Amino acid sequence: MSDASEQREREAAKLTRHESLGGLEMLAARYRDHAYALHTHPTWVFGVVVAGVEKLRIGRRQHLAQAGSIIIVNPEEPHDGEKGAPAGWAYRTCYPDAALMAEIAEDLELRGLPMFSEGIVQAPELARAFVRAHRLAGELDQEAAMLVVLSKLAKRFGDGKVRDxxxxxxxxxxxxxxxxxxxxxxxxxxxxxxxxxxxxxxxxxxxxxxxxxxxxxxxxxxxxxxxxxxxxxxxxxxxxxxxxxxxxxxxxxxxxxxxxxxxxxxxxxxxxxxx
The missing domain is CATH 1.10.10.60 (Homeodomain-like)
Incomplete structure (x- = not known):
């Protein structure tokens, strides 16, 4: 295998957008040597590690996210990411904005936008549902599945309060x-x-x-x-x-x-x- 082929084999990233979910960005990636610098998003970040281990900082806490872990980052919360094992990690993430999260909060009758105190959570059924929704090809099927899983994450792990x-x-x-x-x-x-x-x-x-x-x-x-x-x-x-x-x-x-x-x-x- 050539060096270029090996690089493609070990690292890949694909970003797509779902217009029916407000242009929701969804990333599917596999990294071995890539390391994210500390950064923020104006959106929430939800992701599931599907293979390997990711080492990351969220806020001021350090984590090792094993396969099956759900990653949650609040808007403007600094975070980074790198391999937590020699083979690296693969994950699927999405970045819902305030409008989408407000729609979810209204449906759940929350007092405000859901914020999350835990950066890594374990919920195998929800992790599998998130990955299934992320992989769906049909626009309508994916829209419904992603709304359901994000709603369940907000209901189970969100505090329902706006942080001032x-x-x-x-x-x-x-x-x-x-x-x-x-x-x-x-x-x-x-x-x-x-x-x-x-x-x-x-x-x-x-x-x-x-x-x-x-x-x-x-x-x-x-x-x-x-x-x-x-x-x-x-x-x-x-x-x-x-x-x-x-x-x-x-x-x-x-x-x-x-x-x-x-x-x-x-x-x-x-x-x-x-x-």
């Missing part, structure tokens, strides 16, 4: 919002701790503490995460990848490609083709 991050963090949250606004205003700009500290009238050490407390990330990890999220949005347009790279603060297209794959698990070209 701002009220929990006080002054840290106020400053963190300011940092986020400054970064979002011009992602192509270079930032350093002194700039953020001056804007919030605190020390550089306080900026580092604020990011750790509010996001569980370093300022650099947060900036990279926001740049990738902005680049992902632009990839849904006709804008060339080279221009997207510059607009979102990357040195060039190859720099964007390297960082994008560490967070999304596939290349910008493959991601754009799915989009």
């Amino acid at each position: 991050h701002a009220s929990e963090a006080g002054e840290t949250a106020r400053r963190f919002r300011l940092y986020g606004e400054l970064i979002a205003a011009d992602l192509s700009a270079g930032f350093d701790l002194a700039q953020l500290a001056a804007a919030a009238r605190v020390t550089r050490f306080q900026v580092i503490r604020d990011f750790h407390r509010a996001a569980g990330m370093t300022p650099g990890q947060y900036l990279r995460d926001r740049r990738i999220r902005a680049a992902s949005a632009l990839m849904k347009t006709e804008m060339p990848l080279a221009e997207i790279a510059v607009a979102t603060g990357f040195t060039d297209q190859s720099h964007l490609t390297r960082v994008f794959k560490t967070i999304k698990g596939l290349s910008p070209g493959a991601w754009r083709a799915a989009a």
Whole structure:
């Protein structure tokens, strides 16, 4: 077997979207050497490890997700992922947005959007149902099956409460919002701790503490995460990848490609083709 064939055999990723579920993104992937950098999503993440072991951090907790484990990540919760065994891992995930989760919450008569305190849960029947729904080819069949399994996950493991991050963090949250606004205003700009500290009238050490407390990330990890999220949005347009790279603060297209794959698990070209 050639090196290229071996690489294809050990690593593969395919992203699809289900329009009837609000454009729900669904990823089926197998990784041996790939490692996700710490990142966030504006959506929830639900996934099932179908083979191997994934080692991952969710929030501030470290996990080993064995085959059959269900992975749950709340919106804006930092997480990463890498192999937890020599052979790597394979999994299927989906990324429901607030509108879809609100529809589920309304049907379950929850008090708010379901949030989850446990990042890894064990529920063999639900894990199998999730994988079956993920694999279905028929649009209508998949839509119904995925709605049912997501509803069951929310009912069984969700707390049904809206988490108010701002009220929990006080002054840290106020400053963190300011940092986020400054970064979002011009992602192509270079930032350093002194700039953020001056804007919030605190020390550089306080900026580092604020990011750790509010996001569980370093300022650099947060900036990279926001740049990738902005680049992902632009990839849904006709804008060339080279221009997207510059607009979102990357040195060039190859720099964007390297960082994008560490967070999304596939290349910008493959991601754009799915989009």
